[in-house]
Amino acid sequence: MVSGTQPEIVDRLKLARTPTPIITLEGFPHPARIHIKRDDLTGLLTTGNKxxxxxxxxxxxxxxxxxxxxxxxxxxxxxxxxxxxxxxxxxxxxxxxxxxxxxxxxxxxxxxxxxxxxxxxxxxxxxxxxxxxxxxxxxxxxxxxxxxxxxxxxxxSNEVGALGYRDCFFEIEGYLKEHKIGRVYIPVGSGGTYAGMLIGKKLRKSDVHLIGVIVCDTIEFFKEKIGEIVNRASERFGYQFKVTDADIELVDYQGKGYGIPYTEEIDLIKQLAQFGIFLEPVYTGKTFYGMLQEEKEGDLLFLHTGGLFALFSYREEFLKR
Ligand SMILES: Cc1ncc(COP(=O)(O)O)c(C=O)c1O
Missing domain, CATH: 3.40.50.1100 (Rossmann fold)
Structure with missing residues (x-):
């Protein structure tokens, strides 16, 4: 251990049901082939990334x-x-x-x-x-x-919480290689999920593209915040890397604002429900929508970060459509 660093926190509680499965979205009408990391299945009441x-x-x-x-x-x-x-x-x-x-x-x-x-x-x-x-x-x-x-x-979202998503990166790295997936889409709301995935990527020296879809604030804000979380983890736990803005790939799909869905997103949520996949309008709906706009070919992985219960508070949006 480099002097001044601390031992990593050990996940003694094992509260998340992991590893979560990865499925392929068969028959979805889009030219890219979409794989989904089902982190909505980390627990029934504790569903999702948190x-x-x-x-x-x-x-x-x-x-x-x-x-x-x-x-x-x-x-x-x-x-x-x-x-x-x-x-x-x-x-x-x-x-x-x-x-x-x-x-x-x-x-x-x-x-x-x-x-x-x-x-x-x-x-x-x-x-x-x-x-x-x-x-x-x-x-x-x-x-x-x-x-x-x-x-x-x-x-x-700090350097301790991010370790949970470092582990998630370790879970998917073999699958990414096996299926030649070069791009992973991640919802970004407070930045910790992306930061953890980036720690995993750096530790494994992977060249996969992690694309964060921001649903609030600005790309500059999240580049700074994510960079800080990752570099703090690196300093505290003695990893031998430092990230810069260039390591953090973000796109902005907040549309009219945090929690305000795109009309097309509501249709997309309904469409995905026909495949047994449930997204919500704040994070996963916008990220999936953004991914479909950005990508037109190849194999992609979407990180499904859960959030099912928030869907119920959007009942009126669905009534309108
Ligand atoms: C369902 C869901 N997905 C994604 C996110 C974004 O993750 P993070 O806050 O780690 O950026 C959140 C929370 O912000 C969330 O509740």
């Missing part, structure tokens, strides 16, 4: 003897829901800082947050800009009350 990250993060929380886990997100946050469930399974108390007003209607992820009996704190959109500080203050208060707390940043 549980891979949480397995590492909560392993660290346990190691640090935390009793409360604080995290944040939107009302329909997949990450907040997965955190609430995972915490309850391992005897930790979830505290969720949610952006916006408490809704009148229990729906999708928010319904599940409620059922877990998580401590829910609502803050305004404006205050949410300072959510890291707010979570740090809550932690300080809890620590002072003798309830040690562990803070997970938005989306579980």
């Amino acid at each position: 549980i891979r990250k949480l397995s590492y993060l909560l392993s660290e929380a346990k190691e640090l003897k935390a009793e409360v886990v604080i995290t944040c997100g939107g009302i329909q946050s997949n990450h907040a829901r997965a955190t609430a469930i995972a915490c309850r399974r391992i005897g930790l108390q979830p505290l969720l800082v949610l952006r916006g007003e408490p809704p009148d209607f229990l729906d999708g992820n928010y319904l599940i947050d409620n059922l877990t009996g998580s401590d829910l704190r609502f803050i305004t959109r404006k205050d949410y800009e300072e959510v890291d500080r707010i979570m740090a203050e809550i932690k300080e208060d809890l620590d002072a009350m003798g309830k040690p707390a562990y803070v997970i940043p938005e989306g579980g």
